Amino acid sequence: MIINSGRPTAPTGGDRWQKVVSEAYFPLDTECRNRADFFGEMDRWSLGVVGLSRIRCDGVLYRRRRRHFLDETESSLLIAIPENEEVQFSQNQRLTSCKPGGFIVERSDAPYEYWHERRNVQFVLKVPSASVRARIGPSERLGGLAFDARQGVASYFLSSLRAAISHIDQLDDAAREAAGNHLLEMLCLAIRSDNRVLDSNISSIRAAHLHRAEQFIRENLKNPELSPKMVAEACGISLRYLQQLLSESDQSINGYIRERRLNRCNEDLRAGGHGTTVAEIAYRWGFADQAQFSKHYKAKFNCTPTQTRKAADRYRNPM
Template sequence: MEASASPTVPASLPEPPWWSTTDVALADRTDAWEAALSDNFRRWQVPDRVAPEFNARLRHRDVAGLRVVECICDPCGGRRLPRHVSQEGAAYIGVQITRSGRESLRAGDERVAVGPGDLVIWTSDQPMEFTVTERLHKVSLILPWDDVKERLPRTGRFRGTVLDSRSGIGAVLYSHIESLASQLEDLEAGELSAVRRATVELLTAAMSCRLEPAPRGLSLQQLKRVQDYILDHLQDETLTPGSIAQAHHISPRYLHLLFGKTGQSVSAYIRQQRLERCGEALSNPSYREHSVAEIAYQWGFTDPAHFSRVFKQHFGHPPGHCRR
């Protein structure tokens, strides 16, 4: 295949503008701050008037189903009441890293103090409160809760947690979000889906140990090994539940029991992962000279009509839409 003389490189994303209280009249700052919080984090209420000298800045970027919000604010407070939660649609999950400053968070019956370097994970399907006690600079990553929940074992309701960001998976996740916030404008369109997938996988890994009791640890390890095997063999069109079970010396029935913990069948998991790889390739300029059928075949889809149908069901638009 002959390479083009001047490959097209997508332009970088423009840097998002800052919203600031300095652009708002003093008398309107409390209401404006409440509206800014609600626009970025769903419905929040600011119960007390902010101080006359209160200053806050906020900006966000929405990419590939993720929202990255950077917020800097003086001491203040806010809350999400049960009626706010009940009036909203699908929940989201938030991952917050604190660059500087301090605040107190309450989710359900749990209250935690948050300071520089802390990493907090929370969900929007419960009442919450925050109190900023020292000028705060934080970055929050927000994505649909269903995208993460479907990858977690069914072990009860997740209420939120604080992770140690100094070592282990917490340190990796903290660095990932920090890098994502600073490098977002430099990512090309074809890279965003891969970054999103890596983000969800990291977040799932960080949360799994907080959900799974010790007696079921071995089955979780087995499930992780099977999922890794599937990801390594996605391009093999002969990949089936039977071949996967045989490769791991387990019965097909036990394989389906392992995936039952995630609420997703083995076949559905394979199809979802293949579709996501196809979506990434179709939106990547490097694959412009490959037809939709070639990309589908590369990732294990042998019937173009079937591929187009399941792709549209998964993404809400036909494969060709990714190339417009």
């Protein structure tokens, strides 16, 4: 049986399963040994901007091809967490495996293959790439990385996920959104604590300076007085050197800060405000000028903040 958001539907084999996973995540191709008799079921929950699902299915290969995302304007990350069987994954010229007790990061904006040979149970988080970038910087280097979650903050992340699932039926929308935000923060902390996330193309000293600057910006986004000079002084580096560190973004330092503020505002707008106005969200993330916020927001997302909120409300409450 396939379960979608708590509503059972009749199983129809591999073709139906491909449709279910494509609707839950993004377009994918699937391959399995016996398409007619394929078994799969899925539970889905919405936790604000975070999507959470639990999959039980036979052995299958998922293939994300370039044609699947050529016209997509937003990218996502899938966090796959196997519970019973080892899974294999290939992306970014990385071929890796992940056993129960770990998780794999999958990028939606690059081709990949993901497979397991026997029936498996898995949890899957779907998070906007922009939400991850706002917390840990560029997400391009994450695709294909497997993380050991048997200890440290990664272990706490998995424990938090299982705790959320065990209580999810008793949570209202506001509590689910809070749970989603917590999982997102723990996920990013777990990823950031891994040394492989540092950019291997720059020296360890520059990587440390870049990490410190990005972290200071993330921690002070809500401060409307945040400035390039403040970042440079906090990191003990010059303004010129700071700009060199952030040169990969092809932006000024102010532009870099503004983009991360816009991403956090977009995240809050899509999650629902529970009475919070657009102006309050903008101010929360350091925008003192509402008109400038709306201008920059529309330039980045090709819609107004109000349109984003209305579209998210329609998605959560379809007619």
